[in-house]
Amino acid sequence: MTEQMISEISAEEIAAGKRAYDLDRAHVFHSWQAQGPFDPMTILRAEGSHVWDGEGRKLIDLSGQLVNTNVGHQHPKVIAAIQEQAGKLATIAPQHVNDARSEAARLIAERTPGDLNRIFFTNGGADAVEHAVRMARLHTGKHKVLSAYRSYHGGTHMAVNITGDPRRFASDKATDGIVHFFPAYPYRSYFNSTTEAEETERALKHLEDTIVLEGASTIAALILESIPGTAGIYVPPAGYLQGVRELTRKYGIVYIADEVMAGFGRSGEWFAVNHWNVTPDLLTFAKGVNSGYVPLGGVAINDEIFETFRERAYPGGLTYSGHPLACAAAVATIQAMEEESLVANAKRLGEEIIGPRLRQFAADHPSVGDVRGSGVFWAIELVKDRNTREPLAAYGGSSPEMNQVIAAAKAAGLLPFANFNRLHVVPALNIEDAVLIEALDRLEQALVVADSFVTQ
DSSP: OOHHHHTTSOHHHHHHHHHHHHHHHHHOOOTTSOTTTOOOOOEEEEEBTEEEETTOOEEEEOSHHHHTOTTOBTOHHHHHHHHHHHHHOSOOOTTSOOHHHHHHHHHHHHHSSTTOOEEEEESSHHHHHHHHHHHHHHHHSOOEEEEESSOOOOSSHHHHHHOOSGGGGGGOOSOSOEEEEOOOOGGGOSSOOSSHHHHHHHHHHHHHHHHHHHOGGGEEEEEEESSOTTTTOOOOOTTHHHHHHHHHHHTTOEEEEEOTTTTTTTTSSSSGGGGGTOOOSEEEEOGGGTTTSSOOEEEEEOHHHHHHTTSSOOOOOOTTTTOHHHHHHHHHHHHHHHHTTHHHHHHHHIIIIIHHHHHHHHHHOTTEEEEEEETTEEEEEEEEETTTTEESSOTTSOOHHHHHHHHHHHHTTEEOEEETTEEEEOOOTTOOHHHHHHHHHHHHHHHHHHHTTOOO
């Protein structure tokens, strides 16, 4: 990096960052990591679509952190709202009314589809999924839950078992009533489909067969990421989500839309289900609801399920449900998104900048097997051979080749998001056009490295 890039960070900040790193390695236990070899990046500062690492280098954040900083880093309106709320009412138990929670619930309910009018607040996406499933089981009196392979629904016990990717393997004892099915995934079709229409038809036939063979009378819920996130941002083909909704109605199954990552504007709609005019029975959210500034998630509940608990106590809760600081951040985030037209901007960025550029990557780089996405929610799938679609890293892991691609992205001045054999393009909804274009220029440097591993 040039001296110009590090001049914004002082020597004192860098020294403080080094102390923080040493303390981290001595005392912090990190998620999803073997603790010994892990070498985490220190972040000294963040603003807008940039972060500064422990050496003072300025990086473009193309990751949205964990795809949650939808309004970027340090948005002044959100920061001000948290500060104001802390001065007024920093915390209060969830059994009491507080204006931040009431207003956040109103704003969220106004934007969810259909009659999802009641909001149960949680601390994040995983516990939102846990509570949505609990609600569905109590509402139906049934136990099983259908979930797709190649999905992610959270790291708590049941949520990680509902998850359909390898992160569940270590704790999946097949005792939680979870049944996995194959999703519609046109690029790597499990049904030998050659068109999207075939994929929709065959995936829905497989799902209905699964319901019949498992016994609809035993199935409480079906949960599905409207657009799967860390599993690959594989946008469902036309008609698929509508077909899923029809099957859940036909067989009396609660349909839970997991919008934890895709929701709050990331796909170019307030919620990704809106692309297909689908209304679920329950909808889980987190991440973008307040850009991750204070932990918050929740479940949006339709009128029918709400009535189940009108006179019957719901057996669940948590100390920080609807925490005032988190809800104040949500109110400010939603208001900022409206005032700055960020949902429309996400759609524009996808249609005018990201989509065209990624399709050009696919034309120019033999390592790019597929590109797909919507809004500011895109994936680049890297392969060694386009004909066989052999991935650059095996499903469920990484590879020396993929590690070199990620290192090249970082060396080019990016903070990337990568999973298995994919690079994701998931910046803030308000990233400046020029910064996004520069980020994609830098990302292309990493694709040159990926190209060197192509075997065919």
